Amino acid sequence: MDILPALPFIPILEIIGTFVFAISGTLTAADKKLDPFGAGVIAFVTALGGGTLRDLLLNLRPVWIQEEHLLITVLASVVVAVLFRRKIVKFRRTMFLFDTAGIALFTVLGMEKALRVGVSPLIALVMGVVTAVFGGVVRDILCNEIPLIFRKEIYATACLAGGGTYLLMRLAPVPAGIPMGVAILIIILVRLLAVKFKWSFPNLNP
Amino acid sequence: MDILPALPFIPILEIIGTFVFAISGTLTAADKKLDPFGAGVIAFVTALGGGTLRDLLLNLRPVWIQEEHLLITVLASVVVAVLFRRKIVKFRRTMFLFDTAGIALFTVLGMEKALRVGVSPLIALVMGVVTAVFGGVVRDILCNEIPLIFRKEIYATACLAGGGTYLLMRLAPVPAGIPMGVAILIIILVRLLAVKFKWSFPNLNP
């Protein structure tokens, strides 16, 4: 608990990330013609599913069970998404930027949490990626789709690149905030470039 | 542990609820042309999946791992459902009543268990709904369907109405059994009325 208090903007970013993920979940649910309850569940798992799986695997009680503000953030975002759906759709580009920032942040926060309960760096990297991407995987399963991330999104790779850098920089004698900032920038950069230049891995059965 | 011993009918209702949910799971599995092993798994997750997720989230060991009689109830109900399938189908109305009673009971028991490990009322409400409805969600995922409850069933809302009432009444100086009984009645009533008058939420993409 030495870094987070020193970086007071992190809880705010975490709430923004949760909010944006939940909005994106609600929009997906609306596309699938779900009702408001279904939309709430999809928003919840999109936003908090990754962190929940991470905490279950680390044998901890998930954060949102202890800190109610994350659940309230999800509820608020569902209301906003339902009321302003038409307007939000026009801001897809902005949404995408927030979403990318959210993934980057969740990767680093997830790794840091895992490292603090004493797992190895490799496992911490896995936990970071789980935190960032697993919510989207469950969202796709609930909506009866093969998860998008398994097919064409490169963003897990962006998380791995940023997360790996974070692990290396953490060994260096620099202030704690610097590896975190650099890792977040790398993840954002890789994903933006991947989308701009349509980078993707070939599928395995060409 | 102050309420449950004082209400000796609860363990019996819990077994009845488990039995009915497992029968309904077995019938779904038969519709999907699964084999007896598949039917057993579907029956199990329908009946015990919600409580299992609740306990995992609260970082407890699921009840059925400690108390074998719930697992044996599921096995018995699979045998009954397979042997008497044709007859059971005729009792759909009775089944529906038991199913509704089961959901009501599971909501309240799930909330009570969550409150006792010290979570906030809002989180306890979520845990109650998870206990009641998550088994059906996993059943639908395993059967490769978008979960029914996300599309047209109003019963999560019934659970929320009853669960909210339970939280409010629990603050009042009345004997412990009264809020529980009232909450269960509200859930049953809302669901029966919803089905009778075909109440449902509009989907989000009309």
Add this chain to the structure above:
Amino acid sequence: MDILPALPFIPILEIIGTFVFAISGTLTAADKKLDPFGAGVIAFVTALGGGTLRDLLLNLRPVWIQEEHLLITVLASVVVAVLFRRKIVKFRRTMFLFDTAGIALFTVLGMEKALRVGVSPLIALVMGVVTAVFGGVVRDILCNEIPLIFRKEIYATACLAGGGTYLLMRLAPVPAGIPMGVAILIIILVRLLAVKFKWSFPNLNP
């Protein structure tokens, strides 16, 4: 912890089982046209998903989080499967034998682990089957299929037969390795015979 150290070949068999399950997961992912990241995830859940669920249910931290070599085994098997896919496909018969041996081993190891944390024999049997077959179930869910095992594979039954024998023999005053060896042989035998003679349960809705 009295049996495992006395049977030094078990960790090696465990790695072989993990390797083979991960290869089979990667090949499934390739059939579904997933990218390398998706293949890695499918390989992981196929190989380690069953043990992970068992450990979550027993309220333990999953083994692969503590012991990195299992995760590294999965990564290695993905690389091997991607590089040598054409050749591996020719060895389907050998793969099938290893897969069967893996299921047998995972059943017995899963039961033993459950018994050691103090659950009843019936629950331990369920945990053994979960360890052996749940990875394949999640693989099929992620690939958007009704799990194969619910429809026509008899191998859960093979696990139950071997697991039941293990529980009975464990009561007898024989050296610890003997029940384990017999149970593994029974599981392998039942599955091979089931495949050879096309044994299967009828589905429940003929």
